[in-house]
Amino acid sequence: MTTVLIVDDSRLARDMVGSVMSSLRPNWTILSAAGGEEALSKVDGVIPVVAIVDYNMPGMDGLTLSSKLKEQFPSLTIGILTANVQDALKKKAEALGCRFIPKPITSDKIREFLASAGQ
Amino acid sequence: MTHHDDRFTLDADEADAIAELFNIGMGQAAASLSEMIGEEVQLSVPSLTVSSRARIARDLDPEEAARVCAVRGAFSGPFTGEAMLIFPERGTLALVGRLVPVEPGTEAPGELEQDVLTEIGNIILNGCLASLSNLVESELAGALPGYSAGPPAELIGAADDPVLFVRIDVALASGDAQGQVLFLLDIASLDSFREAIRRAVANL
Numbered sequence: 298m299t300t301v302l303i304v305d306d307s308r309l310a311r312d313m314v315g316s317v318m319s320s321l322r323p324n325w326t327i328l329s330a331a332g333g334e335e336a337l338s339k340v341d342g343v344i345p346v347v348a349i350v351d352y353n354m355p356g357m358d359g360l361t362l363s364s365k366l367k368e369q370f371p372s373l374t375i376g377i378l379t380a381n382v383q384d385a386l387k388k389k390a391e392a393l394g395c396r397f398i399p400k401p402i403t404s405d406k407i408r409e410f411l412a413s414a415g416q
Numbered sequence: 417m418t419h420h421d422d423r424f425t426l427d428a429d430e431a432d433a434i435a436e437l438f439n440i441g442m443g444q445a446a447a448s449l450s451e452m453i454g455e456e457v458q459l460s461v462p463s464l465t466v467s468s469r470a471r472i473a474r475d476l477d478p479e480e481a482a483r484v485c486a487v488r489g490a491f492s493g494p495f496t497g498e499a500m501l502i503f504p505e506r507g508t509l510a511l512v513g514r515l516v517p518v519e520p521g522t523e524a525p526g527e528l529e530q531d532v533l534t535e536i537g538n539i540i541l542n543g544c545l546a547s548l549s550n551l552v553e554s555e556l557a558g559a560l561p562g563y564s565a566g567p568p569a570e571l572i573g574a575a576d577d578p579v580l581f582v583r584i585d586v587a588l589a590s591g592d593a594q595g596q597v598l599f600l601l602d603i604a605s606l607d608s609f610r611e612a613i614r615r616a617v618a619n620l
Contacts, residue, residue, distance in 0.1 A: 309433045381443030381444070384451070
């Protein structure tokens with residue numbers, strides 16, 4: 298079973314990423330969460346192959362969540378989802394080994410991300 | 417007129433969609449500002465409420481003490497209203513100081529500082545409106561934003577009529593400039609806004 302983790306505080310954004318993922322990878326299991334804490338509790342006992350994580354979320358932001366996920370799953374490929382592609386953010390994301398997926402979400406961007414993740 | 421008229425009720429999905437559109441729009445605008453000043457610009461998650469100008473001003477300045485600088489402009493299209501970038505005077509000087517030298521000891525923004533803030537406001541507000549306009553695939557005409565300064569109540573107004581209020585807090589990473597971007601949307605335009613959101617969601 299291949300699992301993708303989707304974390305975004307916006308239901309719209311989660312649904313959109315989810316629907317693109319299920320059209321691109323119909324056999325994958327989608328695990329979605331509205332925030333960092335929920336995501337961490339949901340991956341207990343599951344090993345996702347990729348994670349798509351919103352940056353700007355209430356409470357834990359996407360980079361903090363990503364560093365926690367990386368501690369738990371060092372080989373996990375994480376895409377940080379944001380319209381706010383600033384150099385400072387880019388550097389922090391790169392330091393964690395994360396990629397960027399610029400919002401708004403499109404099927405092509407997700408496809409490209411999966412290819413770069415070797416999935 | 418009550419604030420709980422059906423016309424003003426957004427369901428959870430509509431509210432979520434509006435917040436996400438503003439999140440994307442402001443994200444792109446903040447990236448432009450960050451590039452301009454060479455520093456990280458932090459944004460809060462957008463908050464969305466039905467409020468009134470009187471209440472918004474009160475919430476921003478409960479002590480009625482602060483003088484703020486604002487760059488604001490009206491916009492119209494599938495939704496109409498007013499966009500504002502607001503910084504306290506001190507924060508304005510810190511922000512403007514990233515682009516032009518500000519004399520030490522300056523208390524209030526002078527003509528040059530006002531011009532620079534207006535340009536920053538222009539980039540942020542029009543950048544955000546341009547992204548929104550692209551997302552909903554219809555034109556949003558924006559007036560050129562203008563500068564004003566004073567207590568929030570004077571700038572925002574004291575009307576009790578309901579407005580749909582979107583607020584995003586903006587801060588420089590170094591912590592010396594913290595302000596807000598406010599969008600006050602006319603409730604009368606909510607139906608066309610809903611229609612625009614439906615189109616945006618269908619297109620994404």
